[in-house]
Amino acid sequence: MFTAAMTGVLITMLIALIAAVRGPTVFDRILAVNMFGTKTVLLIAVSGFLMERPEWLDLALVYALVNFLGTITVVKYVRFGNLGEDHRRADP
Numbered sequence: 872m873f874t875a876a877m878t879g880v881l882i883t884m885l886i887a888l889i890a891a892v893r894g895p896t897v898f899d900r901i902l903a904v905n906m907f908g909t910k911t912v913l914l915i916a917v918s919g920f921l922m923e924r925p926e927w928l929d930l931a932l933v934y935a936l937v938n939f940l941g942t943i944t945v946v947k948y949v950r951f952g953n954l955g956e957d958h959r960r961a962d963p
Contacts, residue, residue, distance in 0.1 A: 873921050884910045908938035
C-alpha cells in the first residue's frame with residue numbers, strides 16, 4: 872500500500888517537473904518547483920515510515936522550511952529584482 876503511495880508521489884513529482892518546464896509564466900514555474908519540493912517532503916516522510924526511520928520526519932520538516940523560504944526569496948527577487956530594498960510605499 873505504501874509502495875503505491877510512493878509511486879503516486881513520484882508520478883505527481885514528474886508532473887510538477889513537466890509543469891515547471893512548460894509553465895507559461897515565471898510565476899507558474901516557481902509554483903511548480905514549490906509543488907515539487909512539497910512532494911519531496913512527502914516522499915521523505917513516506918520513505919522514513921516504510922524504512923522505520925522516524926528521524927527522517929525531522930529531515931522532511933527542515934526541507935519544508937527551506938523550500939518555503941527559498942520560494943519566497945525567489946518570488947521576491949523575480950518580482951522586484953532585488954532582495955535588499957524595502958519596496959513598501961511610504962505614506963506622507
